[in-house]
Amino acid sequence: MKLRIQGNSIRLRLTRSEVDRLVQDGSVAERTGFPGDSALAYRLRALPALRSPTAGFDGLELLVCVPIKLIETWVTTEQVSIEANIPNGTPGGLSLLIEKDFACLLPRGDDEDSFPNPAANPAANPSGEP
Numbered sequence: 001m002k003l004r005i006q007g008n009s010i011r012l013r014l015t016r017s018e019v020d021r022l023v024q025d026g027s028v029a030e031r032t033g034f035p036g037d038s039a040l041a042y043r044l045r046a047l048p049a050l051r052s053p054t055a056g057f058d059g060l061e062l063l064v065c066v067p068i069k070l071i072e073t074w075v076t077t078e079q080v081s082i083e084a085n086i087p088n089g090t091p092g093g094l095s096l097l098i099e100k101d102f103a104c105l106l107p108r109g110d111d112e113d114s115f116p117n118p119a120a121n122p123a124a125n126p127s128g129e130p
C-alpha cells in the first residue's frame with residue numbers, strides 16, 4: 001500500500017493482493033522503520049458499522065477506516081477510487097483518496113500485482129478515464 005500525504009490530503013494506493021487482503025481480513029497495514037526503533041505505521045480498515053470514512057492519528061499509527069459497503073462496491077465494480085472529505089477544523093477539511101494501483105503504461109518490473117491500466121487498452125475504455 002502506497003501512502004502519499006500532501007498538506008491536508010491523504011492518498012492510499014492498493015495493489016490487487018492488498019485489496020484482496022482488505023476484503024478477507026478487514027485490514028491492510030504498512031510500516032516504515034527508521035533508525036532508533038521509530039516507525040511510520042499506517043492502516044486501512046473496512047468496518048461494517050461505519051457510515052462514512054474516517055481518519056485519525058494516535059501518535060503511533062495513521063488509521064483510515066471506510067464503511068465495508070463502500071469497499072465492497074469499489075472492489076466488485078470498475079470504480080477506481082473512494083473519495084471523502086473529512087472535517088478537521090481547517091478550511092476544506094482533510095481530503096481522502098483510496099485508489100486501485102494501476103500498472104504503469106510503460107512496463108516496469110514492479111507492476112505484477114497492479115490492476116491492469118484501463119488506458120493501456122483504449123478500445124476497452126473509450127472515455128479515456130483511468
